[in-house]
Amino acid sequence: MALRRPFILPQQVLRGASSGIRPVARSFLGYYRDQTRGLATVVPPVTQDATGSKGPTAMVFLNMGGPSTTDEVQDFLSRLFADGDLIPLGRLQSYIGPLIAKRRTPKIQKQYADIGGGSPIRKWSEYQCEEMCKVLDKVSPETAPHKPYVAFRYAAPLTEDMYTRLLEDGFGNGKGGRAVAFTQYPQYSCSTTGSSLNELWKWRNRLEGKRANGSLDAPGTVQWSVIDRWPTHPGLVDAFAKNIEDQLKTYPEEKRSGVVLLFSAHSLPMSVVNRGDPYPAEVAATVHAVMQKLNFSNPYRLCWQSQVGPSAWLGAQTSDTVQEYVKRGQTDIVLVPIAFTSDHIETLYELDLEVMEEANSPGVKRAESLNGNPIFIEALADIAKQHLQKGDKCSLQMTLRCQGCKSERCLEQKKFFAGEQASSLVV
Numbered sequence: 001m002a003l004r005r006p007f008i009l010p011q012q013v014l015r016g017a018s019s020g021i022r023p024v025a026r027s028f029l030g031y032y033r034d035q036t037r038g039l040a041t042v043v044p045p046v047t048q049d050a051t052g053s054k055g056p057t058a059m060v061f062l063n064m065g066g067p068s069t070t071d072e073v074q075d076f077l078s079r080l081f082a083d084g085d086l087i088p089l090g091r092l093q094s095y096i097g098p099l100i101a102k103r104r105t106p107k108i109q110k111q112y113a114d115i116g117g118g119s120p121i122r123k124w125s126e127y128q129c130e131e132m133c134k135v136l137d138k139v140s141p142e143t144a145p146h147k148p149y150v151a152f153r154y155a156a157p158l159t160e161d162m163y164t165r166l167l168e169d170g171f172g173n174g175k176g177g178r179a180v181a182f183t184q185y186p187q188y189s190c191s192t193t194g195s196s197l198n199e200l201w202k203w204r205n206r207l208e209g210k211r212a213n214g215s216l217d218a219p220g221t222v223q224w225s226v227i228d229r230w231p232t233h234p235g236l237v238d239a240f241a242k243n244i245e246d247q248l249k250t251y252p253e254e255k256r257s258g259v260v261l262l263f264s265a266h267s268l269p270m271s272v273v274n275r276g277d278p279y280p281a282e283v284a285a286t287v288h289a290v291m292q293k294l295n296f297s298n299p300y301r302l303c304w305q306s307q308v309g310p311s312a313w314l315g316a317q318t319s320d321t322v323q324e325y326v327k328r329g330q331t332d333i334v335l336v337p338i339a340f341t342s343d344h345i346e347t348l349y350e351l352d353l354e355v356m357e358e359a360n361s362p363g364v365k366r367a368e369s370l371n372g373n374p375i376f377i378e379a380l381a382d383i384a385k386q387h388l389q390k391g392d393k394c395s396l397q398m399t400l401r402c403q404g405c406k407s408e409r410c411l412e413q414k415k416f417f418a419g420e421q422a423s424s425l426v427v
């Protein structure tokens, strides 16, 4: 599948590149342009039946998504604030959520306008999935062809749209076929990957029929498995490390080892952290693995961004951290988005236009996002290949619910994706 139109990097990033602030962004644009010229993934029509070969295999990228245009912002925010897995607002969620969404829409529309009119996450997700499938066709011919799909939680293409396409393409409906839900959040959180899986499970039941308690799937339904986390995959670590090294090279050699690496991940409400969510520990694992790869070449900290509302969220906050260090005279800082696999509003607006501009110091820079990085694409293919070969339904870690989880939906969703053999492990 070819990209419908070439992705245009936001003007602010281009301006930064042309003024010498972000040279990596400019060179990457060249790479991306080259890549988009030959994007066609030729995938034969789906012909599988229950007795056929192991392919084709549907590779479904799960992510939160973002509005591609400013007109989509209100719908995006409405879905986001309606999601109790992401932003728990209690029993009044369905009442308060839309009100917050409506109130925040003009401000967020302006932010998307400032980064070029929309989020690039769809373009990058489709590109990454297509490129990964091309690699997979070569390294895992026994499960080929691999067909790319993207399912976003809060923006098009929504989970239900993806599932409808899957059925139209010949999966399910008596033909079975294998589909892999591949989370694009490297570190697992019940508010991100968990929410996407809850949504996938919901639409699976609506479109293919609910599995009665303890009974087998109806014959010929889509056979799902899940890649639920990959925080320390060596290819992911290499891709992050390479982007950091590239940015460090822009500092004079004598100053380089004194540059602070500030890893930044999306924060979580403390109510989610205290429920036992695995995300903070997994993000920390990624940071440690990247620093190990860099031989602990620089001082570093992990901090958290993008909190909303008055309740307590996991800190320290990225913006406060940068301001504090700059105030103390530590003006050479590389921000590293460590929990996102592509640029979106949290990098292009929050880090580049808010945090970096507020810092007002040319030594505060940002490492490039993973986006179309070929090391990253290879890593995705390797993760998928290992999963396909192993044949597990999901990781053992996914079978364990958070200590504080009271959600029947989490329980049933996990039992479904764990499959018959491992569903007894879900507690």
Ligand code: FES
Binding pocket: 190, 194, 275, 277, 400, 401, 402, 405, 406, 407, 410, 411
């Ligand atoms: Fe973590 Fe339900 S909230 S498993």
